[in-house]
Amino acid sequence: MTEGLTDDQKTFADSLDRLLTDTLPFARRQAAVATPGGFDEDVWRQLVELGCMAAAFPEEHGGLGGGPEELMIIGEKFGRHLVTGPFLASVVLGGHAVLFADSDAWKARVLPGVAGGTKKLALAWVERQARHDLHDVATSVRAANGRWVLSGRKDVVPGGAQADVIVVSARASGDRRDRDGIVLVAVPADAPGVVRLDERAHDGNRVSTILLDGVEVDETQLLTTPDRGLAVLERVIDHAIAYVCADAAGSMWQVFETTLEYLKTRQQFDRTLGSFQALQHRLVDLYIDCELSWSMVLDATQALDTPQRRHAVSSAKVAVGESARRVAEEGVQLHGGIGMTMDVPVGHHLKRAVVMNASFGDADHHLGLLASSPVSRESNHV
């Protein structure tokens, strides 16, 4: 009944950890963040070689046949090592949007490239008025003269700066907040009418505002029908949430372990800080947070292709998001002054936690989803 990872998965996890330990020490990570793209191209190539981009895609699309567990493994390691770059954007969001949508032509056209590291995708879904609601879509796609015209504005698009193709949620029919009438549209980043404004997020990753000014697309670029768009989008976002929860959990373990190490060595008042009981109990609470969060990550990951998906994913987002924030804040506090400095990782873990909480719906949003779902009202009694 209980399954651990396969031997292959364990080997993969170990190799990835070793690769990141060897090639992306913190100073190099910091240097990478300061480059225009915000990530280390050389390390990226090695991640491609190790199979990170291919891991979660089916073999028919050039992948290695893995799935959510592979994404979880990668997330946990990337969180630990504070890896930046468009993995979430291209593989988890853009790639899985294409994978879950209905266009075989587009799967064939882009997924092998994503898996092979030669192409990058992005997903553009956030709009100003929507806050965290996926179904609040004002960007429109309208038929005109046998073609379609896409207009609107998408904000905070992860990896928008690096993407070759951007998958855009757009409204084909209905009112702004209707759940029906949404389609996903594949838009080449260099299509006429696409304007990109690049910004950066606190975690060092690049995000973009994408202005769509009457972008012409043809029927083949519509990846879903209007009754399918939201379901696909929700499924993709849930995969992304499970992934960022794994990332956050890895980050938490890293904060906990380094804080523990630091307190074991740091001397004050003629003792190690770690010998103070008040601090010990707080370290224990960090440890407990890590263990509990990791359980939620496993649960969300396992639930992605089951009917429990929405419930498990929203629960994990709330629990892991809040814990990641708390653990990182405590990590900074327990480090003391040194925790405030640029050259010590703990503050950067806090930034990562803040970005994670602001992305894909915050705790209030997911608590609201859960509270209004029938599952939350159901008795466990039979």
Add this chain to the structure above:
Amino acid sequence: MTEGLTDDQKTFADSLDRLLTDTLPFARRQAAVATPGGFDEDVWRQLVELGCMAAAFPEEHGGLGGGPEELMIIGEKFGRHLVTGPFLASVVLGGHAVLFADSDAWKARVLPGVAGGTKKLALAWVERQARHDLHDVATSVRAANGRWVLSGRKDVVPGGAQADVIVVSARASGDRRDRDGIVLVAVPADAPGVVRLDERAHDGNRVSTILLDGVEVDETQLLTTPDRGLAVLERVIDHAIAYVCADAAGSMWQVFETTLEYLKTRQQFDRTLGSFQALQHRLVDLYIDCELSWSMVLDATQALDTPQRRHAVSSAKVAVGESARRVAEEGVQLHGGIGMTMDVPVGHHLKRAVVMNASFGDADHHLGLLASSPVSRESNHV
């Protein structure tokens, strides 16, 4: 600008504390709770003599001319000493309902007796469907043949068992949740149609369900007009909240101080418990909770006759209620096993805190009131 208590008030507070210390040691308090009335009649008489019942009433009604500050002093001491009995019910609720309402005849008829300790009042306002909403009133009072008929049911009436006269909120007009159309009615406890079912609250006090089965009253028993009833009721309840906040704050200080003393003496692992840093920091947090809560009590008390009343009172209820609960729970925890026993006061302080939180609106209720009040939206900027 800053004012402390007057010398008279200080003397009163000291006398009250001495009286309770001398006459109501914990064992006697426990014995009193086990009596049918739930309080110590002998101590009560001494409290009357000291002027507790008269303290907050104007001199014209047989009082000593004090006000909210006197109630605060009494509350703080009663909370410390876990005093039971119908003080809140008779003086703060019933007495102030009559005082704030508009019938000079009833003021003359009952207030001197309340102040002199010969009469007891109660206020009946809770209804099953109303939860914490004061304006949700289904109990009706209707004109019939030149008299009025009162029908309905009131729950959890403090001091209902001891009251000579019960002030009842009733609807003279409008729909169940209208803010208009509510009157306060003075009902002698022995009036035909009044049925009382006595219960007890966790804190040892007696509360009653009052069934009103076609109770006939005359015009003179209506203490307010229908447009004034709710305002008077809200004002009375706010006075009661300020009072129970003072009571809770006294209780908190007592828990903090006794827990601190206990941990200073209790030996474990060959040291006093109070020497463990993790426990020290928790004691410090209790101390901080006490100080912060006391500030809120002072603020609410001072605000009772100002336009800031509602805001200050609801804020105090939330802050003090939650702190009182937390402090008492921590007090039990830090006492360890001994904190669970009947003969040690700390658990009874926890009961008192739970009753306080369930009375007069819980935190959610008051947060809701605050969130929907314009004051909460106002900027402090000018």
Add this chain to the structure above:
Amino acid sequence: MCAFYLPGGGVSEDIEQFREEVRVFIREALPDDLRRKVRREHAGFTPADTSRWMRILHERGWSCPSWPVEHGGPGWSFEQQYVFERELALNDAPHVSVFSAGMVGPALIEFGTEDQKERFLPGLANGDIILCQGYSEPDAGSDLASLKCRADRDGDDYVINGSKIWTSDATWANWMFGLFRTDSSGRKQHGITLLLVDMATPGISVHPIPTFEGGEELNQVFFENVRVPGANRLGPEHEGWSIGKYILSLERFGSAEVSRTMAMLDRVREIAAREPLRDGYLIDDADFSKKLVRAGIALRQVELTERRLLFAADDLGAEASLLKIKGTEVQQQVISLMVEALGPYGQLDPEDMSARDNAPLPDAAHHAGKVCFNLRKSTIWGGSSEVLRNIIARSVLELRS
């Protein structure tokens, strides 16, 4: 520390069939009065009720889920035991006796003599033996090992003098498993011996200690020249500390109380669905429904972590303490939510209320307050949260003070 280990979450047909079998049995076999007490958050529930239920389960062969077949257990897989415990709770049945089936039975099977197994296991399994635990002492508190209650050798017997405190259900129990001081010369963990004491032995007196909410389960037990045969010693003389700790560790295993809390949370939902608020019900309130969701998430974290740790049981160490720390915390959170759900009625003491016909509250709510107070003990006894944090700090985090 970050094992990639997925918790058992999958659903096999076999296990679902087993679950159904358990449900059907409980529905048929559980006496109504027991169900009612459990639904009232165990208010008024006594060891005699547990015994009665143990007898019923024993007839079915299910009273000792973790015991091997050769000692009368059902021979269940770990997962079956887990499902069984869950179904008991979710069908408002009492759980099996923690002391008999969960702790002392397995310890006897592991460390007992053949004679002891023969004498005790049948009674533990069928509910005839009601145990109490004699660990805590007045001056020891959380520092268990500093216990002083003496058991002096006298020929083949031990003679006990001293006192035990916080002894749950000592007035009901016919046997005690207790730790006694047999040697004071070494470090405090040495010189402790575990004895099984017949509570009918002359020289034992039991004094109830009422708890502040009115409960009567706690006692102080006094020993005056109480003679215990050497044959009732479990394990070697002076080495009782490690067996005593082993037994405690068995308790800590299920001490997260996930199943019970899950059933409690259901009852909070029931209450919230009945309690009026404005023109609807409390469960529709934005705040309260989110509090329910939060409690559910908190419980789910403990549940999943329990599964993850239990199903990887071979190296389960002090990490398991976190389950008790968080499990009891969530349980207190849920029972407080129940009291909050009651609104103004949350202040009522249930004694009188339940006697009244016109009580306005759902059945499950009648004892919420009392149980809320009673459950404050959970974070104090069986290893206080503070002591457990010390243990994790030392054993898992390897911090020195």
Add this chain to the structure above:
Amino acid sequence: MCAFYLPGGGVSEDIEQFREEVRVFIREALPDDLRRKVRREHAGFTPADTSRWMRILHERGWSCPSWPVEHGGPGWSFEQQYVFERELALNDAPHVSVFSAGMVGPALIEFGTEDQKERFLPGLANGDIILCQGYSEPDAGSDLASLKCRADRDGDDYVINGSKIWTSDATWANWMFGLFRTDSSGRKQHGITLLLVDMATPGISVHPIPTFEGGEELNQVFFENVRVPGANRLGPEHEGWSIGKYILSLERFGSAEVSRTMAMLDRVREIAAREPLRDGYLIDDADFSKKLVRAGIALRQVELTERRLLFAADDLGAEASLLKIKGTEVQQQVISLMVEALGPYGQLDPEDMSARDNAPLPDAAHHAGKVCFNLRKSTIWGGSSEVLRNIIARSVLELRS
């Protein structure tokens, strides 16, 4: 501990007139660019900005609210000082220099020689002197008194060797007030001397330590044979610890940051009133509006307690530490709420954002994230919350470790 002491809350006409006078002045005198920086949660705000504002205030005679008239202060009552500070914050003005006006000025007035007062007070009052504080050292951390940076006597001078760390604004400062080791033979609190050091003295080098959010206020300062005249010693030789602590206690006085947090909370409300949610705005959301209310209550508790303790100032001791503990906590809560209010935009790093014309966010929000990170320092510096709890445990609760 439970003093019946009512906080100053009444409103006299005089004080309202004073308040109005302050408001009118600020509105007229505050340069737009300073106002804008303050509204952006002080992002990009430098000591030079403080100096500029001090000069403006100084012309009005208001730059040093707490100083007595004979030393150039306005001679305000305590309440006037309190109102002045509040009005600065609520009108988006910088506060007066904490180091100059709040800490070192009063210490000089109390302990300084006539010569020192003459040399330093005017510059402190008019913003010419920009101070930095040289207390912390790399190996001392929260254990301030274990400092090692030496100041050796050489004739009338001291010669400093060693290093100070976490020195805010050392690149801007022209003077440092610092604690230096002049004797290592006794207990660590003895043998510390407080010196005023001209930052232009040869042998001083300042190395910036960037903070993780990108701030550049922190530095490490190295001293290599830095010669300081004995006339710059404040107080007796070796006795600097108590003066240093006195200066720190002056800081702790205003360290609850109530006024600034109040202004921040206003800006969160502004943002919430603009951020869309469903068909309305965030501020109408049941959850978020209650979070705002909760933050408001938490702040009010600190504010009232500050007033209560400050207005009873004569015996204000370690109790005041609670103001810093809770004040910084509430401030962190409020700035986190600001980030949360921004929804998905809360992840954006402001550097680029503020440069863009089409930034979707209100002005006040641009630097929320950066400031949120930066303010993690508040619970670490100026007495960490942990050290302050130790102090309260020892001094107020009289607990021994």
